[in-house]
Amino acid sequence: xxxTVLLIEKREAVLGRWFDSIIKTYPPGTSEFLxxxxxxxxxxxxxxxxxxxxxIYDEIVSEMDTGELRRALDGIIRIRSVQDFTxxxxxAFVFQLKTVVREVLGNRIDEHEHSHELADLESxxxxxALLAFDKYMECRDKLxxxxxxxxxxxxxxxxxxxxxxxxVSRHEGGxxxxxx
Amino acid sequence: xxxDLAKKEExxxxxxxxxxxxxxxxxxEFRKGSFNYGSNPKNVEYLDLPYAREFDPRKxxxxxxxxxxxxxxxxxxxxxxxYRSFRVFMDICVRCGACADKCHFFLGSGDPKxxxxxxxxxxxxxxxRDFSTAGKILGKLAGGRELTPQVLKEWFYYFYxxxxxxxxSVFCPxxxxxxxxxxxxxxxxxxxxxxxxxxxxxxxxxxxxxNHLGIQPHGFKDSVDFAxxxxxxxxxxxxxAPVNKKGAEILFVVPSADYFADxxxxxxxxxxxxxxxxxxxxxxxxxxxxxxxxxxxxxSEMMKRxxxxxxxxxxxxxxxxxxxxxxxxxWRVLHQYMxxxxxxxxxxxxxxxxxxxxxxxxxxxTKMVHICEFTADLIHNNKIKLDPRRNDHWTVTFHxxxxxxxxxxxxxxxxxxxxxxxxxxxxxxxxTIKEQTFCCGSGSGLGTDENLEMRMRGGFxxxxxxxxxxxxxxxNLLTCICAIDKATLTPLMEYWVxxxxxxxxxxxxxxxxxxxxxxxxxxxxxxxxxxxxxERDD
Ligand code: SF4
Ligand code: SF4
Numbered sequence: 072x073x074x075t076v077l078l079i080e081k082r083e084a085v086l087g088r089w090f091d092s093i094i095k096t097y098p099p100g101t102s103e104f105l106x107x108x109x110x111x112x113x114x115x116x117x118x119x120x121x122x123x124x125x126x127i128y129d130e131i132v133s134e135m136d137t138g139e140l141r142r143a144l145d146g147i148i149r150i151r152s153v154q155d156f157t158x159x160x161x162x163a164f165v166f167q168l169k170t171v172v173r174e175v176l177g178n179r180i181d182e183h184e185h186s187h188e189l190a191d192l193e194s195x196x197x198x199x200a201l202l203a204f205d206k207y208m209e210c211r212d213k214l215x216x217x218x219x220x221x222x223x224x225x226x227x228x229x230x231x232x233x234x235x236x237x238x239v240s241r242h243e244g245g246x247x248x249x250x251x
Numbered sequence: 252x253x254x255d256l257a258k259k260e261e262x263x264x265x266x267x268x269x270x271x272x273x274x275x276x277x278x279x280e281f282r283k284g285s286f287n288y289g290s291n292p293k294n295v296e297y298l299d300l301p302y303a304r305e306f307d308p309r310k311x312x313x314x315x316x317x318x319x320x321x322x323x324x325x326x327x328x329x330x331x332x333x334y335r336s337f338r339v340f341m342d343i344c345v346r347c348g349a350c351a352d353k354c355h356f357f358l359g360s361g362d363p364k365x366x367x368x369x370x371x372x373x374x375x376x377x378x379x380r381d382f383s384t385a386g387k388i389l390g391k392l393a394g395g396r397e398l399t400p401q402v403l404k405e406w407f408y409y410f411y412x413x414x415x416x417x418x419x420s421v422f423c424p425x426x427x428x429x430x431x432x433x434x435x436x437x438x439x440x441x442x443x444x445x446x447x448x449x450x451x452x453x454x455x456x457x458x459x460x461x462n463h464l465g466i467q468p469h470g471f472k473d474s475v476d477f478a479x480x481x482x483x484x485x486x487x488x489x490x491x492a493p494v495n496k497k498g499a500e501i502l503f504v505v506p507s508a509d510y511f512a513d514x515x516x517x518x519x520x521x522x523x524x525x526x527x528x529x530x531x532x533x534x535x536x537x538x539x540x541x542x543x544x545x546x547x548x549x550x551s552e553m554m555k556r557x558x559x560x561x562x563x564x565x566x567x568x569x570x571x572x573x574x575x576x577x578x579x580x581x582w583r584v585l586h587q588y589m590x591x592x593x594x595x596x597x598x599x600x601x602x603x604x605x606x607x608x609x610x611x612x613x614x615x616x617t618k619m620v621h622i623c624e625f626t627a628d629l630i631h632n633n634k635i636k637l638d639p640r641r642n643d644h645w646t647v648t649f650h651x652x653x654x655x656x657x658x659x660x661x662x663x664x665x666x667x668x669x670x671x672x673x674x675x676x677x678x679x680x681x682x683t684i685k686e687q688t689f690c691c692g693s694g695s696g697l698g699t700d701e702n703l704e705m706r707m708r709g710g711f712x713x714x715x716x717x718x719x720x721x722x723x724x725x726x727n728l729l730t731c732i733c734a735i736d737k738a739t740l741t742p743l744m745e746y747w748v749x750x751x752x753x754x755x756x757x758x759x760x761x762x763x764x765x766x767x768x769x770x771x772x773x774x775x776x777x778x779x780x781x782x783x784x785x786e787r788d789d
Contacts, residue, residue, distance in 0.1 A: 098272070098362070098363050099363075100363040100366070101357075101362070101363055104352055105361070108352065111715075111719075112682050112683050112712070113358075113682065114352075114358070115711055115712050115716075116358060116359065116361065116711070118715075149746075149747070153284075153707040153746075154359075154360060154704075154708060155285070155362070213745075213746060214704070214707070214746065216745075217703065217742045218700045218742075220745065221703075221741070222700055224512065224513050224741065225512060
């Protein structure tokens with residue numbers, strides 16, 4: 072059987088295992104919760120991960136549409152970009168799919184018969200990983216932009232139009248003249 | 252490219268699982284983006300608080316006073332005696348876990364110490380060891396922990412990852428309020444000079460000039476005059492906005508962000524247009540130029556000091572009663588503490604709307620009415636003319652701020668106003684609004700730029716519900732009645748749902764309000780109305 076057919080047939084099993092491997096990157100109590108709670112508003116991170124990897128997987132086994140992949144990656148990477156992960160930890164889940172596929176398909180993978188398709192699958196996963204890096208960088212850039220805009224907005228009307236009084240400065244880790 | 256490919260093979264070998272850590276281990280890594288800077292010692296001194304010093308959370312040595320441990324334990328003993336609720340909260344938690352997954356910081360960060368039950372346990376474990384009989388004898392076996400500098404650092408880290416939003420308490424069968432535990436922990440930390448600057452500096456400014464930014468009276472007057480000019484440009488009507496007018500009927504107190512920050516300002520224009528239209532006899536005060544009270548996030552004593560100006564100014568100006576603007580924590584203080592702290596306000600009259608004659612029975616004690624109650628009553632009694640089509644360019648949803656919903660039960664009034672002023676209004680899912688509302692993730696003094704990653708985590712549950720109504724109904728405006736929300740939901744949306752902007756409920760009122768003699772073609776943001784015919788058709 073061609074590998075793609077197998078991958079489609081085993082979609083739920085692969086996604087389940089992939090999901091499990093991702094939530095294990097969180098501390099024990101948390102990963103249990105992320106897996107169990109099904110209400111999307113009570114478990115927004117778990118929901119976003121599940122939805123996101125479903126769409127990523129569907130693209131990997133079909134068109135590899137870059138736009139769709141970017142959108143799907145956004146759901147999970149935007150979260151991991153602000154959580155307590157380094158850049159590599161934030162995107163490493165993509166590579167895990169390689170292991171997961173082998174684990175789920177087990178001996179239904181015939182290294183010989185599927186060697187070309189396997190190489191193709193792995194290269195697709197690699198491409199997704201590169202897109203994931205881009206997405207991570209995009210999210211981190213966005214965060215810097217958000218930070219800058221916030222500082223500007225905080226005092227825009229004040230500084231532009233108003234005769235400011237004393238003491239608007241704040242402490243940024245070192246001694247600061249508060250203007251008084 | 253080939254380098255990238257080589258690297259990712261290595262990446263695939265990473266052990267993804269975090270190390271298993273016992274929760275009693277207090278070691279903290281202060282990672283950039285997830286903590287707040289320490290207080291400016293100058294302002295600590297200004298407020299007459301102890302142990303003012305340079306303090307950088309990332310440094311190993313926090314320069315604690317020699318007897319820091321005695322100070323903290325003594326402080327804890329005092330508070331256990333003074334506040335019965337604190338003692339009860341320390342004793343009665345049965346660890347049922349009902350609160351565990353209700354905190355937005357836990358949901359967004361995945362850090363188990365953000366489960367309210369564990370957050371409280373950080374303090375409770377010390378209580379158990381040093382104050383409970385079992386703990387004194389059994390120590391660790393009874394769940395006790397020794398108070399060490401590491402534990403203190405852990406308190407600093409996690410009690411400044413609680414926005415005191417009280418969502419967890421809604422679900423606790425014993426009504427344990429983790430927010431109050433956080434308040435106690437912060438008070439204890441202040442005893443040894445540990446605090447964050449985003450609270451201390453605004454509090455010091457507020458103490459000096461009456462508002463968080465340190466704007467002096469002439470600056471305040473300028474900003475009101477500036478808003479009057481703006482409103483004249485937008486509507487063709489020059490309103491009066493009296494400042495320090497003795498003998499006015501009503502004192503109007505707003506959070507300072509209303510007159511200097513975006514998007515608060517449009518709501519400020521809305522208030523002024525409304526008051527003009529109904530001919531309200533009111534005044535601003537240059538000293539009560541801030542309803543917000545960062546003292547609430549500091550200590551009960553500080554909250555009391557900063558709140559005192561409101562009644563003092565009401566007395567000085569000789570008003571009859573007070574209206575308060577759109578602000579969350581300001582209302583928590585006014586509603587829950589002001590009367591006992593700085594009352595009784597027996598020199599004021601029971602509030603009666605001069606326009607409708609409605610008696611605000613609920614404000615009998617404090618003599619202070621929420622602007623949404625006041626406006627909803629005007630609309631209900633048909634006292635103002637509204638054209639909701641002027642808000643047709645907005646598809647609106649409403650975020651309940653933690654304080655107005657959970658602390659004062661102000662749930663229906665803003666919704667009533669929005670339904671009367673906007674044609675397109677959609678609620679977010681039920682388990683994310685009203686009493687169950689999700690916090691913005693930046694309240695209680697945590698809204699700093701250095702803490703942005705943490706705020707984005709904490710705000711994610713809220714953002715995800717907004718995204719849902721954006722995708723489903725095309726919502727493009729998130730309205731709210733809290734100054735901190737307006738400031739912090741804006742960056743939150745920018746990161747998570749950039750198509751959605753943030754606005755004030757009274758911005759919607761100001762847009763829809765049909766004013767006598769007006770010449771308007773735009774909304775309060777100077778954006779043209781969606782449809783030509785929206786202009787007055789009478
Ligand atoms: S819900 Fe209440 S009793 Fe249960 S663990 Fe949380 S604080 Fe304790
Ligand atoms: S009060 Fe709010 S922020 Fe604090 S622990 Fe409870 S839910 Fe979390």
